[in-house]
Amino acid sequence: MPALTLDRLLSSIGFGSRKEARALVRMGLVELNGEVLEDPFMELAERPANITVNGEEVPTVEKLYVMLHKPVDVECSHNARDHQSVFALLPDRFTAMGIQSVGRLDADSEGLILLSNQGDFIHKIESPKKGFLKRYRVTLARPFTEAQKAELLKGVMLKDERRPVLAREISEERVVLPDGREVDTVVITIGEGLYHQVRRMFAAVGNHVETLTRISVGPLELDATLGKGGWRFLTDEEVAAFL
Numbered sequence: 001m002p003a004l005t006l007d008r009l010l011s012s013i014g015f016g017s018r019k020e021a022r023a024l025v026r027m028g029l030v031e032l033n034g035e036v037l038e039d040p041f042m043e044l045a046e047r048p049a050n051i052t053v054n055g056e057e058v059p060t061v062e063k064l065y066v067m068l069h070k071p072v073d074v075e076c077s078h079n080a081r082d083h084q085s086v087f088a089l090l091p092d093r094f095t096a097m098g099i100q101s102v103g104r105l106d107a108d109s110e111g112l113i114l115l116s117n118q119g120d121f122i123h124k125i126e127s128p129k130k131g132f133l134k135r136y137r138v139t140l141a142r143p144f145t146e147a148q149k150a151e152l153l154k155g156v157m158l159k160d161e162r163r164p165v166l167a168r169e170i171s172e173e174r175v176v177l178p179d180g181r182e183v184d185t186v187v188i189t190i191g192e193g194l195y196h197q198v199r200r201m202f203a204a205v206g207n208h209v210e211t212l213t214r215i216s217v218g219p220l221e222l223d224a225t226l227g228k229g230g231w232r233f234l235t236d237e238e239v240a241a242f243l
C-alpha cells in the first residue's frame with residue numbers, strides 16, 4: 001500500500017484530483033487538530049477521523065452509507081430534468097466519491113432513500129433475491145375498503161408486468177399532522193421495487209394515492225429526527241444489518 005500522504009487522503013474523500021488537493025493545502029485551507037498543514041506530501045501515520053477543509057470539519061471515511069429524507073419534487077438522478085437532484089442535498093464531494101442512490105423514489109414521493117458508493121451494498125439491497133421489504137405510508141383520495149385491502153393482499157396484475165404483485169402486509173393508521181389535523185393513512189409493505197409500484201397497485205384496485213412516504217427499507221426505518229432534505233451517515237450496526 002502506498003503511504004497515506006495528505007494529498008492522497010484529501011483526494012480519496014472527494015476533494016478533487018491529487019493535484020487539486022495539493023492546491024488546497026498550499027492555499028492554507030487544510031487543518032488537522034487546529035493546525036494548518038503546509039506540506040501536501042506529508043505522510044500520515046494513520047487516517048485521522050476528521051480533517052478540516054476550508055473551515056469545515058469533515059469525516060475521512062471513504063465508504064459512504066447515507067440515509068436521506070427525500071422531500072417531494074426532488075429526483076433520484078444525477079441528471080435531474082424537471083426538479084432538483086437528490087445529490088444536490090448532499091456535499092458535492094460525495095458525488096466525486098461516486099455516490100449513487102439505492103433504488104429510487106418518484107419525484108412525487110418522499111421518505112427514506114439510501115445512498116452509497118459501495119456497489120456490493122447497493123446490489124444487495126436492490127437484489128430481488130435478498131427480498132428486503134419496503135414499507136410505505138400513503139394517503140388515499142377515496143375511502144379504503146375491505147375489498148380493496150383483500151385484493152391487494154391477494155395480488156394484482158399491473159400493466160406490462162409478468163406476474164401479479166401483492167401487499168405483504170397492510171394496516172390502517174390515523175396520523176396527526178404537524179398542523180394538528182388527523183388523517184387516515186394506509187401502511188403497505190411490498191417486496192419488489194417496480195416502477196411506481198405502490199401507486200399502480202392502489203390504482204389497480206380503484207383507489208388513488210395522494211401522498212406516499214417510504215418509512216422503511218429492510219431493517220432500517222426512516223430516522224424521525226431527520227427533517228425533509230436532511231441526511232445522516234448510517235451507523236456500523238445499520239450497515240451490518242444489511243450485509
Ligand code: URA
Binds near residue numbers: 105
Ligand atoms: N411506489 C411508488 O409508486 N412510488 C415510489 O416512489 C415508490 C414506490
